[in-house]
Amino acid sequence: EAEVAQSPRYKITEKSQAVAFWCDPISGHATLYWYRQILGQGPELLVQFQDESVVDDSQLPKDRFSAERLKGVDSTLKIQPAELGDSAMYLCASSPGGTQYFGPGTRLLVL
Amino acid sequence: GIQVEQSPPDLILQEGANSTLRCNFSDSVNNLQWFHQNPWGQLINLFYIPSGTKQNGRLSATTVATERYSLLYISSSQTTDSGVYFCAVDSIQGAQKLVFGQGTRLTINP
Structure with a gap:
């Protein structure tokens, strides 16, 4: 069964450093999402792509976060500079329309 | 935007028990x-x-859209059922983005 891939699975960094996360969606899924989950809460959408276009990035802190999906397939989420409050789980999901399928996530700790 | 509420926030049961989670x-x-x-x-x-x-x-779910709720049933619980259960919705006005509830933390004791 096809799965959403994410890397790295864990990342420890110091504040003010740059970090990047990678996501490879299920083949053929046009829609890709990045969510952030703070400990004890439900995930919240950061950015949504339809193919290579951004559909919704209203909750993305654009002063430090950026996301791209250049060829409409895999995607990268970057944080520069990282802050202590960015410590969270970053989840990628993809969808053919309807059901969303989630990857294993990247757990980020900012020291 | 759409609001999602899950209950109960925490649930502790013995193995073999049944449970109902609400959204x-x-x-x-x-x-x-x-x-x-x-x-x-x-x-x-x-x-x-x-x-x-x-x-x-052992799992089943029912959504009554007209009354705006969904129920998740777990029968004959096992310790491996422990974890957090989330309900997530996309409103008709939404652009296929999920809004999550706060989750129900289920603990199944042996």
Whole structure:
């Protein structure tokens, strides 16, 4: 069964450093999402792509976060500079329309 | 935006017991999904159920769209059922983005 891939699975960094996360969606899924989950809460959408276009990035802190999906397939989420409050789980999901399928996530700790 | 409330926030049961988790939402929905988040943080799809009833083994779910709620039933609980269960919805006005509830933390004791 096809799965959403994410890397790295864990990342420890110091504040003010740059970090990047990678996501490879299920083949053929046009829609890709990045969510952030703070400990004890439900995930919240950061950015949504339809193919290579951004559909919704209203909750993305654009002063430090950026996301791209250049060829409409895999995607990268970057944080520069990282802050202590960015410590969270970053989840990628993809969808053919309807059901969303989630990857294993990247757990980020900012020291 | 749409609001999602899950109850109870925490549930502790003995192995073999049955449980019912509830999800209330504030607007009409295109999509409703139930997830189980395992101890490693991965969200496992349980059901895609914007309306009606579905069953998968010991789990079943019912969504009454007209009354804006969904129920997840777990029968004969096992310790491996422990974890956090999330309900997530996409409103009809939404652009296929999921809004999650705060989750129900289920603990099954042996």
